């Protein structure tokens with residue numbers, strides 16, 4: 001279908017936004033930012049809208065750590081009246097998600113003014129929210145227009161730029177996992193969308209030096225990549241193209257940090273490291289010849305429904321029921337289904353290897369992350385070696401998708 005959202009990129013995002021509002025007869029606004037993003041761009045946007053004589057309400061989100069949770073959603077809703085207002089999100093992923101959700105639920109639209117190239121969610125429809133310290137994704141709406149102010153984006157903290165690049169690098173493994181799911185588990189696949197996403201990724205990798213310098217050219221490319229992958233998800237109607245086992249590792253860590261009341265880690269930083277780990281899994285797949293896999297799979301038995309559920313209960317505690325439900329397609333596999341899957345894997349092993357070969361080696365991905373100043377080990381993010389291993393072992397339970405992690409788990413490859 002092809003979603004199209006007007007996206008401005010350049011040095012004049014605020015005047016361009018004002019022009020857009022005038023052309024669309026908008027004159028009532030609710031602007032959402034936090035202390036940092038208000039200083040970076042929010043105050044300027046607010047002043048420009050007020051200078052037109054328009055009715056502008058402003059919420060500068062407060063709190064030690066701004067996350068998209070009940071506390072911050074209510075801060076925005078308290079400022080919202082029942083009248084029609086165009087919401088304006090001035091911030092990165094979190095503020096955009098809060099605004100996406102609040103605007104949608106109050107039957108309004110929103111404009112996005114991104115302040116960091118840190119995440120591919122600007123063009124997304126889903127709002128990841130944290131409710132009672134559990135992450136959930138609420139379906140909402142994409143922005144009606146995006147005004148990307150390049151000087152603001154280039155001046156974003158380095159770790160946020162590195163996180164955006166990490167989220168982009170994750171497409172190496174998410175795209176491979178997506179193909180794997182189509183090949184071995186009949187998941188819906190769209191080669192055109194996959195191509196668009198990989199082209200956007202390649203453009204960023206080719207110019208990694210510019211991204212590392214945070215030059216306007218580099219940050220433009222990174223933003224283009226993030227917008228494009230968001231649009232790919234919109235066009236496909238779900239996150240499958242851009243979210244594979246690297247994202248499941250990230251979700252696993254995020255869940256753990258939330259439950260233990262530890263500070264959050266940037267989404268893309270976790271995804272970047274997840275990508276390094278998953279790339280290493282693909283290296284293992286690549287090293288297994290057709291002959292070896294055929295021999296090994298004759299000895300493999302299904303993991304066993306009761307053992308799987310016991311493991312999920314132990315790892316996921318209060319969330320276990322929901323996780324078990326998610327895993328139903330795998331848990332309900334009969335012995336015959338499992339044998340058929342084994343056969344299918346052996347019969348398609350050349351295809352599996354070709355997919356594995358599309359993922360660069362883990363070392364190369366770590367090198368790219370390093371170039372932009374991103375973390376390359378979980379320890380650099382404050383995650384222990386045990387937590388890294390636990391995510392590798394159990395992250396795949398979080399989604400009903402067939403990924404390299406699922407392949408390895410079901411077939412005992414590691």
Ligand SMILES: [Zn+2]
Pocket residue numbers: 120167247267271
């Ligand atoms: Zn992501």
